[in-house]
Amino acid sequence: MDRIPFGVAQLDSVLGGGAPEGSVVLVAGESGAGAREFAYTSAAMNALARVDDETFDLYYGDLDDAAAVPPEVHYLSFTTDADYIERELRYTMADEIVDAALEGIEFADLSPEYFQLSAIPREWYMGATSTIHDLGRAGNRDGVLSALGEYLTNNAAGNLVVIDSVTDLVGASGGEVEWADVAMLVRGLAKAVHSWGGLLLALVNTDTITDRQLGQLVDGSGGTLQFSWESGGSKRARTMVVREFRGVLSQLESENIVRFETEIHDGGLDISDVRKIR
Numbered sequence: 001m002d003r004i005p006f007g008v009a010q011l012d013s014v015l016g017g018g019a020p021e022g023s024v025v026l027v028a029g030e031s032g033a034g035a036r037e038f039a040y041t042s043a044a045m046n047a048l049a050r051v052d053d054e055t056f057d058l059y060y061g062d063l064d065d066a067a068a069v070p071p072e073v074h075y076l077s078f079t080t081d082a083d084y085i086e087r088e089l090r091y092t093m094a095d096e097i098v099d100a101a102l103e104g105i106e107f108a109d110l111s112p113e114y115f116q117l118s119a120i121p122r123e124w125y126m127g128a129t130s131t132i133h134d135l136g137r138a139g140n141r142d143g144v145l146s147a148l149g150e151y152l153t154n155n156a157a158g159n160l161v162v163i164d165s166v167t168d169l170v171g172a173s174g175g176e177v178e179w180a181d182v183a184m185l186v187r188g189l190a191k192a193v194h195s196w197g198g199l200l201l202a203l204v205n206t207d208t209i210t211d212r213q214l215g216q217l218v219d220g221s222g223g224t225l226q227f228s229w230e231s232g233g234s235k236r237a238r239t240m241v242v243r244e245f246r247g248v249l250s251q252l253e254s255e256n257i258v259r260f261e262t263e264i265h266d267g268g269l270d271i272s273d274v275r276k277i278r
Helices: 009-014 035-051 053-059 082-092 095-104 111-115 122-126 132-138 144-155 179-196 211-220 249-254
Strands: 023-029 073-077 105-109 160-164 199-205 223-232 235-245 259-265 268-272
Touching (some): 023 035, 023 211, 035 053, 035 073, 035 199, 053 095, 073 082, 073 144, 105 144, 144 160, 179 199, 199 211
Parallel strands (some): 023 223, 073 105, 160 199
Antiparallel strands (some): 259 268
């Protein structure tokens, strides 16, 4: 089975190349604990591998023999546009990575569908340069879930897709999206992506949902990487726990590795094997 690299070099090495093809992986965490930086790094490094071999080799290294880079990278957001994501990418990794990677990332802004039934003024999310196409989208009352489904159907097969974020959907579009819809969405994605191939990363902000709700999402997905803050001695450290991961968790457990410390450097987020929980 081919693996699709997460783009996080140390993690991909431990996993034998990355995630199994056809996986939906939750990237869940507390605010600022590293989940979002992980998603940014995954998108940027997979794009970089396609558009700039030299820079990719400098910051990532060699791909595992079992790994194959997806042909396209899609970053989908419900609340922000490409310019905002670009600024965030530059906070996370070196400009030379971002400059090259942007050529290989397709951004999808679903904020018109997300905000259209809310009380938010249209100019806040449509901007001052709205086009006729934008206005048509704003007038479409099919809803954000329909827009998401259409985009994924047209673009997800065989590719890397980042959804930012699943928990943004709770109460979206004036309350038309209920929690049950979100939980069912994750289960539906797991089934669809299994047949589509590729890799889908779904960001989850654990500060905004209950432990029971997180458990429902974990149960419906193929894998979960959970990021949190831990206090040790005189400093706080970001850690990543592999909660569930069909097809690779047994490998991690056989090596007594389920929790990693993480760090952020010029190459984005990476894991450290300095401390392994046994």
